[in-house]
Structures are given as C-alpha cells and as structure tokens.
Amino acid sequence: MTQLGLFSDPQAGPVGLRYADDFIERAAEQELIGRIAALPLQRFQFGAFEGNRRVASFGYRYDYTLQRLAEAEPIPDWVRPVAQQVEAWAGLLEGSVRQVLCTEYEAGVGIGWHRDKPHFDKVLGLSLGSPCNFRFRRRKGETWERHTLEALPRSLYMMDGEARSGWEHSIPPVEARRYSITFRTMKRA
Numbered sequence: 001m002t003q004l005g006l007f008s009d010p011q012a013g014p015v016g017l018r019y020a021d022d023f024i025e026r027a028a029e030q031e032l033i034g035r036i037a038a039l040p041l042q043r044f045q046f047g048a049f050e051g052n053r054r055v056a057s058f059g060y061r062y063d064y065t066l067q068r069l070a071e072a073e074p075i076p077d078w079v080r081p082v083a084q085q086v087e088a089w090a091g092l093l094e095g096s097v098r099q100v101l102c103t104e105y106e107a108g109v110g111i112g113w114h115r116d117k118p119h120f121d122k123v124l125g126l127s128l129g130s131p132c133n134f135r136f137r138r139r140k141g142e143t144w145e146r147h148t149l150e151a152l153p154r155s156l157y158m159m160d161g162e163a164r165s166g167w168e169h170s171i172p173p174v175e176a177r178r179y180s181i182t183f184r185t186m187k188r189a
C-alpha cells in the first residue's frame, strides 16, 4: 500500500489530504459495487435541482430543501467492516463514521465544485470501478490555486484540516462508471 502523508509543501497539494492506493482487494471492490448497484439509488436532490449522480445516504442525509441534517436509514451491516477498516487507517475510534454516502457516476457524470457541509468533520472516500481526477481549488488573490489527485479504483482518500475546509473539490465527468463510498465523521456540537 502506498501512502502519501500530509503535504508539507503547499505547492504539492492541500495540507490535510491523505491518499492510499490498493486500500481494498479486487474481490472486496466487486462485492461493494454489487451491494451499491442493488441499492434503491436516487438522483441527487438539492432543493429544486437534480444532479445526475445517483446516491443513497445512511446514518444522516443533508436535506437541501430544509437546509439541515435529517436522519437516514442506519448504516447497513455490509458497510460496517469497510467503515472499520477506514476508521483504523485514519486513526479514528471505531464508530466515528456516522454518515455514509454511496454514489454512482455513470460515464459522463461528475460532481461540481463544493465543500462538504459544515456539520461533518473528516471526509474519507473509497473509489470503486474506475479512476477519476479528484480536483481541488482555492482562491489565491485574483486566481485559483489548484491540485489534482488521480483517485484510482480501490484507493482511499481523506480530507481533513485545510483540505477539508479551505479548499473546494470537484470531479469532472468520469470516462467509465465509477462508484464511491464516502465516510464522514460528525463535528461535536
């Protein structure tokens, strides 16, 4: 497993971004893809708008109409082992992951520039099925500072600190169907 630590050189990428290749085996990837594909995935809803990616939320979901977190179905048993693996890698206590988002991106679908909602703390993402360019940007005077991470299938990334709160991220349209599982911890009230 290769692992990039926290970036110390700001030119090299956002501080607080960590990445690991081959986080899971191919067989585990196929099992997770099968599980996600069997979910009743819904087009991502934000208020009156619909995104092209299809999602299922567990633990909590963000209600864009009411602009608040709402409870969702409990995190399924088949997610628990990989969530525990993610927690161990990130040095988090077991059970720290309280929100799980399963996403399907058909070829040609991506996700626009955003930061994750402030209710969440650390954000970790497992990539499945195909690679993507995971892009970062932040304002630097009149221009943007940018960084791109190639997130390979079966890899895991973590956004914490600056990478999580100071930078926006996005994924341009993917070339082949990609799935992801996003694991989020919660900010303390």
Ligand SMILES: O=C(O)CCC(=O)C(=O)O
Binding pocket: 101, 103, 111, 116, 125, 126, 169, 179, 180, 182
């Ligand atoms: O698919 C991914 O890895 C990223 C998902 C994401 O940024 C989000 O759902 O907010």
